Amino acid sequence: MDPVALIVLVVFVVLVGLVLLAGLILVVALARRKPVKPPPAPSISAAPKVSPIPCAPSPSRPSPPPLTSHTPYLLAEGGSLHGQPLRIQPAPGGLTLGRGPDNDVVLDSMMASRHHAQVMPEGAQYVLYDRDSTNGTYVNDQRVYRHTLAPGDRVQIGDCVFTFVAPGQPVPKPSAPFASRDLAQQYHVRTTFDKEYELLELLGCGGMSVVYKAQDTAGQIVAIKILDVTDEWVRTKFIQEGKIGEVLRGHPRICSVLELRRSSDGRLYLVEEYIEGVSLRKRIGAPMSPDQVTSVTGQVCEALHFAHQHNIVHRDIKPENIMIGSDGMVKVTDFGIAKLTSSVTITKDRIVGTPEYISPEQARGDEQIKPASDIYSLGVVLYEMLTGRLPFDRPRSGEEREAWYTLIRQHIKEAPTPPSRLTPSVTPHLERVVLRALEKESSKRFATAAEMAQAIGYDSSTVRRAVPEPALQAMQLVVVEGTAAGKTMPLAETDVEIGRTQLDPTNLMISRRHAILSRRGQAWWLKDISRNGTWVNGQRVYDQVPLDGDALIEIGGAKLRLMPQPGEA
Numbered sequence: 001m002d003p004v005a006l007i008v009l010v011v012f013v014v015l016v017g018l019v020l021l022a023g024l025i026l027v028v029a030l031a032r033r034k035p036v037k038p039p040p041a042p043s044i045s046a047a048p049k050v051s052p053i054p055c056a057p058s059p060s061r062p063s064p065p066p067l068t069s070h071t072p073y074l075l076a077e078g079g080s081l082h083g084q085p086l087r088i089q090p091a092p093g094g095l096t097l098g099r100g101p102d103n104d105v106v107l108d109s110m111m112a113s114r115h116h117a118q119v120m121p122e123g124a125q126y127v128l129y130d131r132d133s134t135n136g137t138y139v140n141d142q143r144v145y146r147h148t149l150a151p152g153d154r155v156q157i158g159d160c161v162f163t164f165v166a167p168g169q170p171v172p173k174p175s176a177p178f179a180s181r182d183l184a185q186q187y188h189v190r191t192t193f194d195k196e197y198e199l200l201e202l203l204g205c206g207g208m209s210v211v212y213k214a215q216d217t218a219g220q221i222v223a224i225k226i227l228d229v230t231d232e233w234v235r236t237k238f239i240q241e242g243k244i245g246e247v248l249r250g251h252p253r254i255c256s257v258l259e260l261r262r263s264s265d266g267r268l269y270l271v272e273e274y275i276e277g278v279s280l281r282k283r284i285g286a287p288m289s290p291d292q293v294t295s296v297t298g299q300v301c302e303a304l305h306f307a308h309q310h311n312i313v314h315r316d317i318k319p320e321n322i323m324i325g326s327d328g329m330v331k332v333t334d335f336g337i338a339k340l341t342s343s344v345t346i347t348k349d350r351i352v353g354t355p356e357y358i359s360p361e362q363a364r365g366d367e368q369i370k371p372a373s374d375i376y377s378l379g380v381v382l383y384e385m386l387t388g389r390l391p392f393d394r395p396r397s398g399e400e401r402e403a404w405y406t407l408i409r410q411h412i413k414e415a416p417t418p419p420s421r422l423t424p425s426v427t428p429h430l431e432r433v434v435l436r437a438l439e440k441e442s443s444k445r446f447a448t449a450a451e452m453a454q455a456i457g458y459d460s461s462t463v464r465r466a467v468p469e470p471a472l473q474a475m476q477l478v479v480v481e482g483t484a485a486g487k488t489m490p491l492a493e494t495d496v497e498i499g500r501t502q503l504d505p506t507n508l509m510i511s512r513r514h515a516i517l518s519r520r521g522q523a524w525w526l527k528d529i530s531r532n533g534t535w536v537n538g539q540r541v542y543d544q545v546p547l548d549g550d551a552l553i554e555i556g557g558a559k560l561r562l563m564p565q566p567g568e569a
């Protein structure tokens with residue numbers, strides 16, 4: 001064969017080989033690539049499940065003018081905007097919500113569309129429009145396209161939730177943060193928890209915990225506080241701090257911690273003495289006599305003095321942690337654990353806890369927190385019992401973080417308004433006690449809690465007499481407005497359920513089982529179990545509230561009043 005032809009042949013064979021090899025490599029590489037999943041179809045039929053909202057106010061818009069009682073707004077629930085009012089501007093402004101940065105409220109939610117929804121003032125009404133969103137806008141779990149907002153309407157966009165607050169409507173109390181409410185939804189009453197406890201009743205939600213009344217296998221009634229803590233460092237600390245409860249167990253003014261345990265599903269929980277009664281939070285607001293104020297303060301001082309003698313500082317004295325039994329006995333809860341569940345922490349982007357009761361030294365972040373800090377916080381509680389107001393309160397408008405800083409600055413620097421200027425009946429004696437407890441410099445406050453009890457004139461032998469419970473009257477509910485007007489429903493020892501059947505069988509705003517009235521100690525309580533909400537004295541009920549003597553209950557279009565049964569007035 002011609003050598004030139006041979007070389008050409010060899011080169012040709014080599015080239016063909018290389019091309020085949022490259023092709024083979026390409027085929028293998030393509031075969032190893034994962035198939036691309038088609039994106040999930042957006043669900044538009046049912047309201048999506050709600051989780052804490054990741055929302056942020058638009059950085060480009062200036063902060064709105066101060067809020068008045070005549071400014072309508074959407075109140076954000078959960079997420080970084082929790083508790084913030086989102087003001088609806090007068091026409092033609094309104095309020096726009098969506099994922100795009102050009103909205104008044106920028107929603108950081110994948111479920112939200114760029115321009116998702118808008119609230120527009122129309123005459124005296126506020127109308128919510130869905131702006132052709134992919135996943136829908138929901139009001140009270142119904143999809144809406146155009147909806148005239150009613151006070152208390154619950155608006156859901158993606159995973160963000162807002163409550164509509166109408167002009168002049170009382171500002172709703174901030175609801176419990178989402179974390180613990182979600183936790184409460186995981187554990188239902190009348191089921192078994194951790195194999196040993198039957199959960200009987202939801203008592204309340206704190207910032208990081210939910211508390212149930214429960215019964216163990218031996219029939220003992222206890223309170224179970226399930227903690228919503230996933231951070232391993234906090235969990236470890238918690239177990240250490242839980243031991244504090246053991247040191248203080250058995251003191252008559254301190255809620256006994258019986259055990260700290262870890263459930264089979266990995267939750268930390270405390271088994272505590274169950275306290276029949278209400279927290280002081282439920283008592284403040286109604287006027288308290290000087291005797292009652294002295295008794296409650298003195299009893300808290302007894303608990304604090306005992307703990308301080310054991311080198312334990314409570315750190316979170318506030319009305320929620322002061323329980324008043326039906327016999328007038330006070331018990332302080334959350335010793336030792338307060339530091340972890342309720343301490344105030346301001347991080348770059350989040351504020352945890354409630355700084356309304358914080359001492360100046362805690363506010364400054366001093367390392368060493370002394371018993372005097374508890375005395376200061378008790379001073380704030382005392383001020384509130386006397387005047388119904390806080391000595392320092394945060395501004396309710398503007399940026400949330402700024403508002404908290406303002407409050408903390410006041411605790412550090414400003415003198416409180418003397419309580420007698422707000423409530424003239426406050427005696428000079430009580431005024432001196434409260435102002436001394438509120439001294440900025442800890443050395444100027446009472447040296448011990450026992451000294452404070454003495455100064456206020458507390459005599460432990462008068463406890464039962466000082467906080468008398470009124471004898472329980474036979475009460476009834478009277479429908480004062482609505483289809484069933486005039487109807488009466490007597491309240492009984494057993495729970496009374498009200499719903500659509502009793503009030504208006506054709507009104508779909510009323511749930512079949514809407515609310516439950518039950519007697520607890522010396523009070524009647526209302527528990528909301530409805531879809532669309534229950535209002536008591538103009539405030540929406542989250543979970544349950546005690547009712548005062550002539551409480552006005554609103555359900556759907558019906559209004560009911562709590563009244564003594566005839567012959568009982």
Ligand SMILES: Nc1ncnc2c1ncn2[C@@H]1O[C@H](COP(=O)(O)OP(=O)(O)O)[C@@H](O)[C@H]1O
Pocket residue numbers: 203204205206207208209210211223225255272273274275276278279320321333334
């Ligand atoms: N041992 C207890 N017995 C009865 N009720 C309790 C007990 N501990 C707490 N509670 C109720 O549960 C609510 C939630 O408690 P907690 O989780 O400590 O949060 P907070 O103290 O911030 O309200 C309290 O406000 C109180 O009404």
Ligand SMILES: [Mg+2]
Pocket residue numbers: 206320321333334
């Ligand atoms: Mg508590």
